[in-house]
Structure formats: C-alpha cells, structure tokens
Amino acid sequence: MAPKTIIDKIWEQHKVHGEEGKPDLIYIDLHLIHEVTSPQAFEGLRLNGRKVRRPDLTYATMDHNVPTADKNKINDKIAHKQMATLEKNCQEFGIELADIHHPDQGIVHVIGPELGLTQPGKTIVCGDSHTSTHGAFGALAFGIGTSEVEHVLATQTLWQSKPKTMEVKVNGKLAPGVAAKDLILAVIEKFGIGVGTGYVMEYTGEAIRSLSMEERMTVCNMSIEAGAKAGLISPDDVTISYLKGRRHVPSGEAFDQVAARWQSLASDEGASYDKTIEIDASEIEPQVTWGTNPSMGSSINGNVPYPDQFESQSERESIQRALDYMGLEPGTPINEIEVDYVFIGSCTNSRLSDLRAAAEIVKGKTVHSGVTAIVVPGSQTVKLLAEQEGLNTIFINAGFEWRESGCSMCLAMNEDIVPPGKRCASTSNRNFEGRQGNGSRTHLVSPAMAAGAAIEGKFTDVRNFQAALA
Amino acid sequence: MEPIKQFSGTVCPLDRSNVDTDQIIPKQFLKRIERTGFGQFLFYHWRLDEEGKENEAFVLNKKQYKDASILVAGNNFGCGSSREHAPWALLDYGFRVVIAPSFADIFYNNCLKNGILPISLSEEQVGELLHTAEGKQTELFVDLEQQKVTNNNGFSAEFQIDPYWKQMLLNGWDEISLTLTLDEQITKFEKSAMVKG
Ligand code: SF4
Numbered sequence: 001m002a003p004k005t006i007i008d009k010i011w012e013q014h015k016v017h018g019e020e021g022k023p024d025l026i027y028i029d030l031h032l033i034h035e036v037t038s039p040q041a042f043e044g045l046r047l048n049g050r051k052v053r054r055p056d057l058t059y060a061t062m063d064h065n066v067p068t069a070d071k072n073k074i075n076d077k078i079a080h081k082q083m084a085t086l087e088k089n090c091q092e093f094g095i096e097l098a099d100i101h102h103p104d105q106g107i108v109h110v111i112g113p114e115l116g117l118t119q120p121g122k123t124i125v126c127g128d129s130h131t132s133t134h135g136a137f138g139a140l141a142f143g144i145g146t147s148e149v150e151h152v153l154a155t156q157t158l159w160q161s162k163p164k165t166m167e168v169k170v171n172g173k174l175a176p177g178v179a180a181k182d183l184i185l186a187v188i189e190k191f192g193i194g195v196g197t198g199y200v201m202e203y204t205g206e207a208i209r210s211l212s213m214e215e216r217m218t219v220c221n222m223s224i225e226a227g228a229k230a231g232l233i234s235p236d237d238v239t240i241s242y243l244k245g246r247r248h249v250p251s252g253e254a255f256d257q258v259a260a261r262w263q264s265l266a267s268d269e270g271a272s273y274d275k276t277i278e279i280d281a282s283e284i285e286p287q288v289t290w291g292t293n294p295s296m297g298s299s300i301n302g303n304v305p306y307p308d309q310f311e312s313q314s315e316r317e318s319i320q321r322a323l324d325y326m327g328l329e330p331g332t333p334i335n336e337i338e339v340d341y342v343f344i345g346s347c348t349n350s351r352l353s354d355l356r357a358a359a360e361i362v363k364g365k366t367v368h369s370g371v372t373a374i375v376v377p378g379s380q381t382v383k384l385l386a387e388q389e390g391l392n393t394i395f396i397n398a399g400f401e402w403r404e405s406g407c408s409m410c411l412a413m414n415e416d417i418v419p420p421g422k423r424c425a426s427t428s429n430r431n432f433e434g435r436q437g438n439g440s441r442t443h444l445v446s447p448a449m450a451a452g453a454a455i456e457g458k459f460t461d462v463r464n465f466q467a468a469l470a
Numbered sequence: 471m472e473p474i475k476q477f478s479g480t481v482c483p484l485d486r487s488n489v490d491t492d493q494i495i496p497k498q499f500l501k502r503i504e505r506t507g508f509g510q511f512l513f514y515h516w517r518l519d520e521e522g523k524e525n526e527a528f529v530l531n532k533k534q535y536k537d538a539s540i541l542v543a544g545n546n547f548g549c550g551s552s553r554e555h556a557p558w559a560l561l562d563y564g565f566r567v568v569i570a571p572s573f574a575d576i577f578y579n580n581c582l583k584n585g586i587l588p589i590s591l592s593e594e595q596v597g598e599l600l601h602t603a604e605g606k607q608t609e610l611f612v613d614l615e616q617q618k619v620t621n622n623n624g625f626s627a628e629f630q631i632d633p634y635w636k637q638m639l640l641n642g643w644d645e646i647s648l649t650l651t652l653d654e655q656i657t658k659f660e661k662s663a664m665v666k667g
Contacts, residue, residue, distance in 0.1 A: 013663070016652070016655055016656055016659045017652055017655055021633055021634070022633070022634045023632070023634055025649065025652065025655075025656075027656070027659055027660075027663070036500050036501070036553075037552070037553065037554065039503035040503065040504070040505040040554075043503070043504075043505070044505075048646070050646070053656075064500075065501065076501070078501040078502065079501050081501075081503065082501050082503060085503050127552060127554075128551075128552055129550070129551055129552040129576060143552040143576055144552065144576065144579075145552055145553075145554035145557075145576060145579060145580035145583065146505075146554040146580075147554060147580065147583035147584065147645075148579070148583070150646065151645060151646055151649065154646050154649075154650070155646060155649045155650060155653075155656065156656065156660075157649060157656060159634070159645065159649070161632065193488065193546065193549060194545070194546045194549075194572065197546070197572060197574065197575060198575065227546070227549065227574065227575075229575050229576075293488055293490070293549075314487060314544065318486070318487055318488070411497050411551075412497065413497045413498065413500065413501070430490075430492070430550060430551075432490045432492045432493070432550060433492070433493060433515070434492060434493075434496055434515055435492055438496070438515055
C-alpha cells in the first residue's frame with residue numbers, strides 16, 4: 001500500500017459521500033460552539049424547523065465576550081444578550097454548555113483538549129479560525145463560518161474539497177530560551193501569511209517531536225496565520241500520555257485500544273505531500289512582530305525595517321502603512337521599543353506551561369512603572385491549577401492583574417481594550433490594525449518575552465533573564 | 471439565498487493587500503444576534519472617522535463609487551478571523567461580487583454561502599481593473615454561466631469556480647436541504663463508523 005499522510009487517512013475515514021467533480025461530504029466528529037458565531041445558525045434551524053442532529057457531538061462554551069474582571073458583572077447589554085441567547089439555544093437543542101459560571105468554562109480551544117474532547121483522528125470544527133489549535137493532537141480541525149455551523153448542526157457533515165497537503169519540516173532543536181511561539185512566528189515571518197492558502201499543514205521534524213502538547217498547540221494555533229486551512233501534528237507518545245485520564249477519553253483496556261488506533265494514524269514513512277517547506281529550529285531567536293500582520297516580525301536583536309529594503313512597490317507601501325500605524329521609525333532596534341500594555345493570554349498562549357514560563361521571569365520583580373499588565377488564564381481549570389502552584393501570587397506581587405478566563409484582550413470584544421496609540425506586548429496571535437482596540441498597536445511575542453517586556457518596560461532578550469536565573 | 475447568473479455593476483477599487491476581516495467588520499459589531507443590518511459597519515474604521523463622520527479619503531466614500539456593487543481588491547482578501555459577519559456586511563452594503571488575486575479560504579467559502587461571488591483573477595488582471603477604475607466610475611459585467619468578466623474597454627477575463635458552487639449560486643440553492651437528501655447515507659455512515667459522543 002502506498003504510504004499515506006495522516007491527512008489522507010482522516011479524510012478517507014470521514015468521507016460519507018463523494019462524486020467526481022464535487023466536494024466530498026465529510027462527517028464531523030466534534031463541533032465546538034461559542035456565543036459569537038452561533039446565534040444566527042440556531043436561528044436558521046428554528047426558521048426551517050430543523051433539529052440538531054447530534055447534540056452529543058456538540059459542545060458549547062462562552063469565551064469571546066465574557067468579562068474577565070468580574071464574572072458577575074456583565075456591563076455590556078448586547079454581549080449579555082449574546083450569552084443569554086447561547087444559553088437558551090443550548091437548552092432548546094439539548095447541547096452541553098460550559099457557561100460563564102461553570103468550572104469548565106474557558107477559551108474553546110483551551111478546554112477542548114483539557115477535557116479530552118479533542119482526540120487524534122477526529123474531524124473537529126468550530127466557528128472560529130483558531131480551531132487549527134486542535135490539530136496538535138493529530139485531529140483535522142478547522143474554522144468554519146456561521147452558515148457552516150448551521151450546516152453541521154443540522155447534518156453533522158460538511159461539503160469539503162480535499163485540501164492540498166504541505167509538510168512543514170522543522171529540523172534541529174530550539175535553542176534554550178526560545179519558545180514554540182518564536183518557532184511559529186519565525187515560520188510565518190520566513191514564508192509569509194499566504195504560504196498555506198489552500199493547504200493543510202503537517203508539522204514534522206525533530207524540533208516538533210520534542211515539543212510538549214501545550215507547545216504543539218501554540219504552533220498549530222497559528223497555522224491559520226500562515227493562511228492554512230488547518231495545521232496538525234501526527235500523534236505520538238507525547239499525545240497519548242497527555243490524553244490518558246482525561247474526562248472524555250476512554251479508560252482501562254479501552255484506552256489501550258484507542259491509543260493503538262491513534263498511533264496508527266501517524267503519517268507513514270515516505271508519504272508524499274503536495275509541497276514541503278523547511279526551517280532550521282536552531283537558528284530561531286526570540287521573536288517580536290513590528291507590523292500589522294503576523295509575518296511582519298523580527299528577532300529581538302533585529303531592527304524595524306526600512307520600506308525601501310523591499311522589492312515591490314505594493315510591499316513598500318504596505319510596510320510604510322504598517323509603520324505609520326504602529327508609530328515606528330525604520331531602523332529602530334526592536335529592543336528599544338517601549339510598551340504600555342502587556343497581555344498574557346489567548347488560545348495561543350494561556351495554558352499552564354505558558355503561565356509558568358512567564359512567572360519564572362516575573363518572580364520577585366516588579367512591573368515597570370507606566371505599564372499595565374494582565375494575565376488571563378485560558379480556562380477556569382488553568383486558573384485553578386495556576387493558583388494551586390501560587391503563580392497568581394507571583395504575578396499579583398509583581399503588579400500584574402490576575403483575571404478570569406476568556407479571550408479578553410486578544411480581540412478586545414469585552415472591556416479589556418488597549419487604548420488608541422498604546423503599544424501592547426501580547427501573547428495572542430493577531431496584530432491586525434485595531435485588533436486589541438481601535439488604534440491599538442500590537443506586538444506578538446511569547447509568554448516569557450511578554451513577561452520580560454512588562455518588567456523592563458520595553459522589549460528585551462528574555463534569555464538574559466533566564467541566564468541570570470540559571 | 472438569491473441566485474446570481476449575470477451581473478453588472480460599478481466597480482469600487484480597494485487597492486490594498488491582506489485586507490483582513492477585522493478591517494471588513496471590526497469586532498465590536500459582532501455582538502448582534504441577527505444576520506442582517508451589518509452594512510452600516512462595513513470597513514468601519516476606514517470609512518468613518520472618530521466622530522463617526524465619513525472619511526472622504528476612503529474609496530468607498532467617493533461619489534463615483536457610492537453605488538458600487540463589485541469590489542476589486544489586492545491579494546489575500548478576507549484573511550484572519552472566520553467571522554461570517556464580513557460577507558454579511560459586504561452584502562448588506564450592496565456588494566455582490568468581490569474580485570481579488572487571491573482570497574483567504576474561510577472567507578471565500580463564507581461568500582459562496584451567502585450569494586456573493588468571489589472571483590480570483592491574476593495579479594495583472596486585477597491591476598488593470600484597479601487602474602481602470604481609479605478616480606472614475608466604471609462598469610463590469612460578470613457572467614457566472616460563462617465564467618467571464620468583461621467591460622466596455624475591451625477587458626475580458628475568464629475565472630475558475632468549483633462546478634458545485636457554481637450550481638449553488640446559479641440556482642440560489644440552500645445547501646442544507648441538499649445535504650438532507652443524503653440523510654440515509656449519513657445515518658448508515660454513523661452506524662458503520664460507530665461515531666460516539
Ligand atoms: S483567544 Fe483570541 S484567537 Fe483565540 S478564540 Fe479567543 S478571540 Fe479567537
């Protein structure tokens with residue numbers, strides 16, 4: 001038998017119907033739902049007298065809109081209505097919901113893995129582009145629009161043309177002090193935000209294998225920022241041991257069986273991809289973005305570029321526009337850029353290991369005067385575990401705010417907004433114009449780099465801190 | 471959704487690359503639970519200044535483009551967030567066709583599902599359209615059946631579209647009804663694959 005990629009295998013196993021010249025009808029194993037992209041889908045069902053086909057394969061939470069300062073104070077009336085609507089819809093259609101007061105509540109891409117809902121070989125969709133996060137487990141996971149949400153609710157399937165496959169081979173090892181976030185930012189910086197368009201990316205290579213599950217999620221999370229439909233990593237022992245004992249994962253003998261099946265999904269030796277790109281992990285340094293899309297980035301020891309370094313006119317214009325928006329002069333050393341805000345959170349970097357990495361830097365130090373710094377754990381579970389370890393105390397003593405879980409300042413739909421013209425070091429995934437608030441300026445970094453910026457008041461090579469610790 | 475077969479309209483040239491969905495519709499307008507009424511928020515921060523007054527420099531506000539229904543833009547249009555509010559806003563504002571050298575995947579799909587025709591042409595062709603429409607009112611004629619875009623100045627370009635989606639758009643079909651005709655097959659699949667909750 002010809003060797004196959006995991007993408008081929010999952011596709012074959014989920015094809016309900018296929019005809020020449022048409023997309024395939026693909027079965028969906030897990031449908032995650034949140035308050036922002038679902039109301040119109042449920043409304044569509046009601047208007048047509050349709051039911052949810054598999055409420056048991058559907059799971060809902062609230063994350064985008066929820067307040068993180070105080071769960072009991074939802075000041076925004078429209079946001080409140082959106083949450084109430086989700087609650088009503090879940091009741092009406094029999095869907096399990098982790099609402100704002102539920103101990104499992106959190107960012108949808110953080111809680112799926114945490115609860116063991118996310119598993120290798122599953123097809124997973126959510127009305128959210130960062131659904132690619134779940135690919136870390138060897139699942140085929142991608143974001144969909146609201147019409148597709150409605151389609152999945154009604155039929156548990158989607159019409160999909162089989163995407164092309166791309167291998168993203170990460171050779172070598174990450175240097176000490178360089179994070180998974182730096183890796184994926186470097187990939188996007190090198191290959192651009194359109195490189196993955198039309199593809200599902202599979203990350204392979206030595207550097208990927210040595211990442212923890214949480215780090216793999218950070219990498220897969222940002223696949224969409226490279227334009228890919230999804231990003232995934234073949235399951236291995238790291239995957240299996242992460243899943244063992246989680247609530248929605250079978251236990252005992254059944255676990256051994258399912259684990260063996262998961263292992264067999266990994267891409268076969270010699271499987272071929274439509275395209276391969278390669279990068280050497282050992283050359284990657286801590287990254288900071290300086291522009292208004294995630295490919296506009298540099299290593300901490302670089303400088304803000306000059307627009308005329310770029311070839312095409314349109315590129316020069318877009319760099320210039322980005323610099324104007326960001327209020328940056330060409331040639332400025334990255335480590336001289338001062339920040340006003342620091343946000344540690346989002347589905348990219350709000351898991352326990354992220355908070356630990358940041359706390360390690362922060363411990364015993366003080367947030368620079370004039371910097372507002374907040375930590376927003378990805379879920380209530382992360383929050384609880386972090387508190388049990390005393391991470392909250394480390395952050396609070398240093399002058400950080402310690403918040404409830406949610407998307408928060410990643411997209412600033414709730415009150416957590418970066419004011420116009422202010423500069424934020426953020427562990428999230430998007431630095432688009434206005435992403436963190438109208439006129440806000442976002443620099444994407446790893447949790448440790450964000451923590452370093454909070455202490456120094458400007459970007460700094462966090463490896464210096466780490467050397468001091470060692 | 472409304473069928474689209476042949477369509478002619480005024481072009482609005484938006485000469486920018488990587489226009490993301492946060493720009494098409496900023497997140498503060500995603501809290502509504504309806505599907506309609508998003509047009510007023512389209513390109514909000516580009517179209518309107520801080521006081522909510524029209525920014526005259528922005529192309530959509532220029533009088534020659536006021537009635538535009540065909541948006542022509544740079545590559546990677548619609549990247550970023552999966553929000554379907556982006557095509558809803560475009561449609562509600564009056565756009566039925568978007569032309570660009572390339573589109574982000576989710577956005578492209580979201581357009582198709584709402585009766586917006588996304589057309590990808592080569593960089594040169596798009597460049598020509600942007601150039602022709604610069605500063606003046608120009609018409610484009612789109613023929614989905616023939617998969618062709620033409621104008622009166624001799625511009626003519628063919629485009630690709632998945633035959634499945636072509637049919638859906640031509641007929642204005644509802645995808646869910648179509649899928650539900652395969653209900654038995656889905657049930658059979660569920661039994662054989664033993665899909666568990
Ligand atoms: S944390 Fe940010 S990127 Fe992730 S789901 Fe929430 S809003 Fe989207």
